[in-house]
Amino acid sequence: LTISGVSGDELEVFSEVVTANSHGLLWVDLTGTSATTRPWAGLAPGAMSSGDFHGISVLATPPSTTDQLRVALEFVGPVADQTVTFGPTLGVPTVAQLATGDYPRFRFQGALPPAYDKSASIDVLSSADTGNAFTILATGAYLAASGNPLAYDFTMPDVSGMVGFPLAARLSAGTNVVSGGAIAFTGTGVFDLRPSLGSELRAATRSITIEVP
């Protein structure tokens, strides 16, 4: 497996097997080195059925950082030499607080490299494992129809006054991690991507922390 576009990032390789009714993780290379030529493993051709294929996922993180992650995923046939090229990194999302009180709301903005044309997203997660999660995703088509496919500008909807809305779903108070994400994918599906032989996925995330009152 030859990996490019990572410039010293630590790399982890996952190999998966996609069958007619399953999508299973087969092996993980967690050595975490920056070696850009490394083996990958999958089923022997004799163990594969018609329609089976492999997924090779490579995760890249800059050394000694936790705020950036890039993913390159290739769906390929029988095990053979493969080349994976990563997409660009993302910039740090810009966060502005819009409201406090029972339902704190924020605005999230960021630029999108043209390579990531499938979707853009923001995930907000409490640093505590027991906290709430909030995610926004916009498709590339939506962003383009909104006038700018190369940027996202998300505002948490103010639904706190609506009947039936649980205020307990608010962002958890304290430190939260905000992750901006973007995806390119050559297969089908928009919100739920569907693996197919030959399709490729490129994704990147960039995180910062915020304090939620």
Added chain:
Amino acid sequence: MTRTRRAGRAWVGAVATLIVLACGGEDPAGSSGSILISLTPTTLPVQQGGSGSLTLSLTRGGGFGGAVALTATGLPAGVTTTFTPAQMTGTTVSSTVGVTVGAAVAPGIYTGTVSATATGIDPATTTYQVSVTAVPEYALTVVPATLTISPGASGEASVNIQRTNFTGAVTFALATPPPGVTGVFDPAQPAGNMSTLTVSIAANVAPGSYPVTVQGTATGPGVRTATLSVTVALPPSYAINLSPAAFAVQRGTSAVVNVMLARSNFTGQVTLALENAPPGITGTLVPASTTGNTSVFTIDVGVGVAPGVYQLSLRGTASGLTDRVAFVQLTVTSTPPGGGNVEYQFCDPSLVPVFFAYQDGVGAWQPVTGFTSGATTTFAFNLTQGRGGVMSVFRTTVANALAVDPAAPVRRLGPRVSAVRGGRSGVVSGPRATPIGAASLLTDVYLTEVLYGTTGELAQDGIDYCALTQPTKTVRGTVAGVPFGQYAIVSLGSSARLFVSGSSSNPLTFAGVPSGRVDLVGSRIATTGAAPDKAIVLRDLDIPDGGSIPASIDFNGPASRRPRR
């Protein structure tokens, strides 16, 4: 021919010899002496930068025996004449006349005069001609001097020979052409003045400019070169990409498709048009013609269009290029029970959102009340702006945290990345991303999901959601054939587990396994970080919820094989 003033006699020389007569005058002894000189040959051919010689013959008459001095005049600068000897005495009757022609002397015929003088007699003169010829030479030119060729294609140029005093054959070749660049000359050894060069570019040659040296080799003049600049460029082209390319839309509504033109070495205008649309389906493109890269394709579906799947063709035309056609697969649906053009169906009662709202275009958010039929709860609404948003708020309780934890993948990989790995409701587990355990959940947690898309994308997502939230099951399986110190990764459906021999519980518990038949794949790793040495595949396992895989997952058993790596 030259005539002496005194004698006035003319001598008509033979073809190769001019004879000059000089007579009259008195010698020192009082006798009448004379001298006569002639040159052989009278015309001397010499190349530029070369030399040659003539022979001067002296005839003495009238008993004259004095010394005779020789001088030369009349030739242009760059041509020098020498005499050996320059003074003829005694019995000397001949002198060698050397002629040296400089390289800069222009080709042509020049006339020189040799004068012979002696004391007491009339001088004698004669003329000779030096025919200066050019050095045999040739030069090469390539027309055109620049070729633009696509990878995998070829181009032609003419190689012209400009000959100077040279008629020999020239052999052509390319001098150390760049990798992937080859050339064929027809003819390869022309006796004439032209050859046709066909330059071929291999398919793997990267676009760029490549200097190619055309080399001619000829006996005599030697090697001469000319340079041909080959520009390898992708052919003018473009592709039409549509997003989304397949979606569902409620009849009586519209949907927006983004048209993206992927141009390659082409900046011309592209005109887009919907063609052969079924009755009731129309499309508008803004802009319909563009030199840019985007257009917005709005598809309007009339209320009378029958539900079904339609393939729409979007044709692109551009001057000089063949037409491109892109397709949109349009699923026209009927009015849903809720009365809107988008409906989200949740088929697993445990995964129904506790709150649901939508936004039409950029309008105000509106809450939606679901209606339940059997196990399925539906949230239906209407989008009129061609795009909008939906908000779903899910509550995860301690009771179902182990079965499904939508937030778990988020914590390590991000939900969208994990979605492609395990589906929206899948749990990516294993060494990299471990789901939250129930013990860590002291209270309910909420996941709020806001999705923005076109009407078609959201309508399709609403349809897909039910399939993605099919009930799951929990299955156990016993691992065998993993010695102490080794570990295995085992996946059932999309539920993956890490088994560390000596520390993991056995049997393994696979939670969140999709209902129905699933396959199991697994690998055994003998050394951390090494590639697996065994792989196992068990297919079409139809285990009920709470059941166990009948046979052990035995990495030394007959289903185990060596993986390919």
